[in-house]
Amino acid sequence: MADLTVKIHNLELKNPVLTASGTFGYGREYDDFIDVNDLGGIIVKATTSKHREGNPYPRMAETPMGMLNAVGLQNKGIEYFVREIYPKLTEYNTNIIANVSDSTIEGYVNVARKMNKLDHIAAIELNISCPNVKEGGMAFGTSCPSAMAVTRAVREVYDKTLIVKLSPNVTSITDIALAVEEAGADSISLINTLLGMAIDSEKRKPVLSTITGGLSGPAIKPIALRMVWQVSKVVKVPVIGIGGIASASDAIEFLLAGASAVQIGTSNFIDPAITIKIIAGIEEYLIKHRIAKVKELTGALIT
Amino acid sequence: MKKQIAKLVVVENTPLNVKHNLLELKSHSPLTEMLPGQFVEIKVNGSESTYLRRPFSIHRVDYDKNTIHLLIKVVGKGTKSLSELEAGDSVDIIFPLGKGFSITENEEVLLVGGGCGVAPLYFLAEQLHRNGNTVNILIGGKSGEDILLHDQYKAYGNVFISTEDGSLGEKGMVTAHSIFSSHAGFGKIYCCGPDGMMRAVAHYAEKHKIPCEVSLENTMACGIGACLCCVVESVQGNVCVCTEGPVFESSTLKGWTVENEIGCSLD
Known part of the structure; x- marks a missing residue:
């Protein structure tokens, strides 16, 4: 048996496979298909300070090897999360990570402060990269000063592992990564979706109600891989790779590029049991290549 | 399940x-x-x-x-x-x-299907028939060849057909079929088909105070309530069609209880 454990700051993961926020609900949506406890952890749907209805339908467009979404952070707010959702999450025996978003720094701080008091929330992932909201979200993640400001403000009220999720919609991903590391991030996850667009030529109309949306799926994997590689070379904190992972070999590519763990997102929609298959596939790879620990793969790219 | x-x-x-x-x-x-x-x-x-x-x-x-x-x-x-x-x-x-239709018992019910919207109605007619209901099935389409497998429904109820070109059954939109004026007092209406048709039927049901269930076919990604892409606006806000539906009581959908604008409203 190979050692699949990894560490993200203070977070001990039984394996490097996490689920990406917004693609895995609150875990229970997948209970019929897998034992969620077998995962390294789950990152639950973004929580904001206040209830948000999200964007109008249509919110999704299928694209070659991927999809655009414009959900817009639909959730019932932190109060509801603490009261109704959190108690159910405590029944899981794996790391529960909360994705935190908002439109103002005060909002982020409010959510982070409340998450800090919840024992079973092992870490938070600061979402400064959602492309589907008019205010906040990606706006924070596309400039160094604002990315630093929101990370610093949350760092002051949050004691546990703080992961910051970056947007790929920037000129220099390494500048943003260095900025949030300096502001106190314990780990960096990337990438969130790429801003994209779909048009129905017959109707001469955009497919999405918001016109633009976030692209995810295997189509974005090469970009994600490149950004993980660039970022992991310049930061000291552990990096979590996200973007179009659909197989164990995809996951291993991200580890080789420098990630310590990975998140599986859109692929959960195609195969709700994909995460378990990826974990098994990583172990097979380690055995086949006589590698004792998955940690040894991180950054082991031969160039 | x-x-x-x-x-x-x-x-x-x-x-x-x-x-x-x-x-x-x-x-x-x-x-x-x-x-x-x-x-x-x-x-x-x-x-x-x-x-x-x-x-x-x-x-x-x-x-x-x-x-x-x-x-x-x-x-x-x-x-x-x-x-x-x-x-x-x-x-x-x-x-x-998803959640299916609710199966009533011992009532006279109307099933309305437009085009490929008849897809769930065979299974539904079978179950309603088994539960002692008098089942009426109205199927509409552009022309006769769009009316799929209409003979198979006869085992479970009375079949009515309308086509826009009049090549089979009554001529006109499904929502203009004479069953709406000749029959009164359906205990329940079930409907699946194009959005405009379902809204017109829902409006008819509301006007006649008949409970009405409609089956929506919003674009979906996951189908299990994780991605929140297929939402419909309900009286409780945006809800997933894949888990809260695809069948909804039309009265719970926002904007479905006012007269539709597509010109096929029913009296």
Whole structure:
């Protein structure tokens, strides 16, 4: 048996496979298909300070090897999360990570402060990269000063592992990564979706109600891989790779590029049991290549 | 009702006309209990442009043969590829998904289906008939060839047909059929079809104070309530069609209780 454990700051993961926020609900949506406890952890749907209805339908467009979404952070707010959702999450025996978003720094701080008091929330992932909201979200993640400001403000009220999720919609991903590391991030996850667009030529109309949306799926994997590689070379904190992972070999590519763990997102929609298959596939790879620990793969790219 | 991912085998793929196929899929293990109105999600292989699964209503379940029947309308590459499946091929499927129609007892009910919207109505008619209801089934389409498998419903109720070109049944929109004026006092109306048709039927039901259930077919990604892409605006805010529906009481949908603007309102 190979050692699949990894560490993200203070977070001990039984394996490097996490689920990406917004693609895995609150875990229970997948209970019929897998034992969620077998995962390294789950990152639950973004929580904001206040209830948000999200964007109008249509919110999704299928694209070659991927999809655009414009959900817009639909959730019932932190109060509801603490009261109704959190108690159910405590029944899981794996790391529960909360994705935190908002439109103002005060909002982020409010959510982070409340998450800090919840024992079973092992870490938070600061979402400064959602492309589907008019205010906040990606706006924070596309400039160094604002990315630093929101990370610093949350760092002051949050004691546990703080992961910051970056947007790929920037000129220099390494500048943003260095900025949030300096502001106190314990780990960096990337990438969130790429801003994209779909048009129905017959109707001469955009497919999405918001016109633009976030692209995810295997189509974005090469970009994600490149950004993980660039970022992991310049930061000291552990990096979590996200973007179009659909197989164990995809996951291993991200580890080789420098990630310590990975998140599986859109692929959960195609195969709700994909995460378990990826974990098994990583172990097979380690055995086949006589590698004792998955940690040894991180950054082991031969160039 | 536990959801499952399975590989089912194509028993038969029968072309009904140029656009429609009836696909019969067999399970090796005994089929779980399913409800009329529930749906499945099928993975389409072989094309980069058909990345996501495709949702289909369950048309019929044959527990004796352990098969599920799906009515497939060819609208794009994914459904085209499914229409070309042959006996013996394997299909990757997730089922059963969503909430089905509620089955009333000992009432006179009306089922309205437009085009491929008849897909869940066979299964529904069968269950309603079994529960002692007097079942009326109204099927509408552009022309006679769009009226699919109408003879099969006769075992469970009275069948009424309307076509826009008058080639089969009454001429006109389905919502203009004489059954709406000649029959009174349906205990319940069930409806599946184009959005405008369902809104018109829902409006009729509201006006006559008849409970009405409609089955929506919003675009979906996951089908299991995780992605929040398929939402409809309900009186409780945006809810997932894949888990809270696809069947909804029309009175719970926002904007469905006012007269529609498509010119086929019913009295």
